[in-house]
Amino acid sequence: MVAGQASGLIHPVILCGGSGTRLWPVSRQSFPKQFSRLVGEESLFQATARRLSGEGFAAPVVVTSADFRFVVRDQLSAIGITPAAVLIEPAPRNTAPAVLAATLWLEQRAPGTLILVAPSDHLMPDPASFRLAVAAGARQARAGGIVTFGITPHTPETGYGYLELASAPADGSAVPLSRFVEKPSLAAATAMVASGRHLWNAGIFLFRSDVMISSFASLAPGLLPPVTRAIDAAKPDLTFLRLAPAAWDEVDAISIDYAIMERAAGLWAVPYGGGWTDLGGWAAIWSEGAGAGTDVVQQGPVLALDCRDSLLRSEDEGLQLVGIGLDGIVAVAMPDAVLVARKADAQRVKDAVEAMKAQKVAQATAFRSDRRPWGWFETLATGDRFKVKRIVVLPGAALSLQSHRHRAEHWIVVEGTARVTVGEAVSLVSENQSVYIPLGEKHRLENPGGTNMVLIEVQTGSYFGEDDIIRYEDIYARQ
Structure with a gap:
């Protein structure tokens, strides 16, 4: 048992595995929208973690992929939040397996604990109002109900699913939920908004861990054994926990709505009337900016x-x-990359991304700059026999001890001091100094200083792909 159960704390579970292609080119597969600063000075993931922290909340459990584990760690660290766990999914399986994995992990440590599941890519600028909504649903959740949170609709939106309430909400308290409604036609959405008994489905849920596990056992029994095995056989990886890949391969991909929520009994809904958007496209970004009183939203230079x-x-x-x-x-x-579209057609960005993927356009999924746990690099120029990068290494960080089969490298330090290993030799390389790494030679780059170290790397050879790396030692335990 952990302190969270004894004190009645709510345990947040933050899901951050989406790709957000409708916000291309800012959001891409290699760095999706939840980690980007789309509105304000923090990422959507950071804003979510802040909203689910403080009085009444335990440290969050985050479910993500291996590609984003260091982004999760660094972004939480930047806002002073230490997660209870970061669970790494071996492969994406939609939201139901992710929710079940986090629930099983928490149930093992605090039986019957209260869990709040939330996506990481929604914008809710009034966290205090949301916390009040959570408090309004906590009584029903502690009593064994499953509570969902719905957004009070202000327009007949056809891009969202709806929650149909048993009666019109009176004072923001929980109301019995009659059913889930799929994305409707405009006429149906207009009628639902006029009824006063429908909310937009925000995909946020509050429940006791034992209640949700029982729901999976009765409504989605095929998921429970492989997800349980994936948790029981999970392996620590630095500060992360990798779910067992063999068991995870047996898990069906299905959403929590389809697996549980649309068929469960004892459902409640809490209306939330504060600001909310899932930022599902560029028109939504425009709407957020237009709220300041202008219909021309300008961001950046x-x-x-x-x-x-x-x-x-x-x-x-x-x-x-x-x-x-x-x-x-x-x-x-x-x-x-540059996107130009009519605002009315902005949702078709997803189609454009799929078309670029089919044409093997690199910008469809990746950026010119690439983040790593030690910092980041940016490709400046490429040719048939060379590639030039700018590499930024964070204070105290180190690249792996590695070698390459197809390229040699020249490093020129332009800011800070580098500790460089080439073969058996270790030396300090300062600004305006350079070092040569022969093809096939083991080498490592470290930043022993207290500020970012920047160097220019010139690669020469026949192949420059990131898969031409043989790692011998790595403090980040990458495969």
């Missing part, structure tokens, strides 16, 4: 002349975006 009803956004301080006479346009500029 942008100039708009005689424009209306448009979003102009530049993600690079060195890239000036100019719009002239635009009407109903979304224009998003990044160093390696």
